[in-house]
Amino acid sequence: MKSQTLFLVARRLLRLCALIVAVAFAVFVLLKASPFDPVNAYLGPAIAHVGPEQKMQIASIWGLDRPLYEQFLRWAGNLLTGNLGYSITYNTAVSEVIGSRIATSLILTGLAWLCSGILGFGLGLIAAAWEGHAIDRIIRLYCYILAATPTFWLGMLMLALFSVRLGWTPICCAGPIGVPADDVSFLQRIHHLILPLTALTLFGVAQIALHSRAKLIEVLQSDFIILARAQGATRADIILRHGVRNAALPALTVLFATIGEIFGGAILAEQVFAWPGLGRATVEAGIRGDVALLLAIAMLTTLIVSTGNMIADMLYRVVDPRLKERR
């Protein structure tokens, strides 16, 4: 049994590696096909002083005149040795751009992910416990509306209300303007975090809540719950002892599967709240044609999201052993 699990994990990891290589190649080809000329993007306004011969020279130094697969292998080799290239948007190494921004991004995204998981599961539990009652209807309606709301729009409304009208929260960024990032106090950090975190959390809640509600209702209809009720267990007892345990794992699975969604939401939220994280860097890189930075961010998010998907996939098997037999 144990070696079987180990075998499964190994196979999943191998598949993950294959996936990442395939995605890397696809992304590379995609960006190569783009009409943005990297030489022109690099030169910027200096393009007026550079002749076509010099442009060719730059292209040949960069290896742009080589066949596509050779360029890909070179890039992949550099990637594996830790050389991510040079970002023309921020004028430093890509690894430095990512290194300085990943922490701010992960604080926002990670916290929002956790909060949406906890809040969503809680709402799902409440809705399932009172299935069909007014509170269930309200929670469900709320989830449907939330799922149809553009997150960035919600963020804008929150900015307009809380920051501009009421002045409770700061209007932008991860710290007061003009203060270096290291000098921002903990309280100031929290103060700046509240609004983006709320917006991003609300974005993730709906799906988790609806899913845990459905799962818990399914659990509550099973035979052992009827037995427990016959033995005189109270509703709270049943939900806390049997319901939560059985619904927690499916909810966790969905939570892992939604990592990609929350990353996408984070890009929009960072743009609205001017949060200096990877999301803003992605947008900047895309607008200015910073291919090296775009490639690196795409690979980083792919790594995180596909790992999340893999964990979700393995959890599915733990939750429902029947799946194991099918493949």
Next chain:
Amino acid sequence: MKKTSVNGRIRALLSALFALSVIILISVSAWYAGETGIRADFASRNIPPSLSQWFGTDQMGRDMFARTMHGLTLSLRVGVLAAGLSVIIALTVVLLSGFGKLADSIGGFVTDAMLSMPHLVLLILISFALGGGTGAVIIAVAVSHWPRFARILRAELIQVRAAPWVEASRGFGKSRSFILINHILPHLLPQMLVGFLLMFPHAILHEAGLTFLGFGLEPSRPAIGIMLSEAMKSIMAGRWWLALFPGMSLLMMVLCFDLLASGIRRLISPREAQT
């Protein structure tokens, strides 16, 4: 079994019709409003919402109501094309992967690969690769949204393939392609309509987000995303109506589509709609 089934069906039909009429109303009103509202009128700049101008005006004096209606029709067009294309891609991939074990695992691998990147990052990459514009957004949304639906279709295909009449057909010596086209495809088609309607809200929300970030539709077009990114600049000045109404209208339209989708799903497969 809480209510009689006739009531449920009629209610589903009514809500679907209501949603459909709202969607038609939006497209007609934009056509009716014409170009008048979109033209700049510097005599009436930054007017808050009032009875004569429901959604207020922006910094160039354009009537936001007319712009919003135009934006919604634009979203509608992009959403219909993108979701339709996406459903077709999903169906093609699933049908092709129905041909054998190897094809199935290749199809599964491609689906997993597409899902292993955040939607928005993929959208940005594709629209970057295609150089932006309306066509690029439609293709980007279509290409990034099919995998989720393909998974649903694949589950359906596996289920139908195990059905007795398919077994019987196989027993008569019919080929794989005959079974796929004559037995399985007709079962997947009703799913396509539901899939299209369910995908539509995602498509227009992602279109709006992508446009908001500056990768989507051209700034000259009155798209909801463009309006919202312009409104972002005037939020500090307290002009909240520029953000509130276009977003609210988009939300309403998405909810209408959800209503339509759930109504039609209830009509097509009543058992599934119970969950």
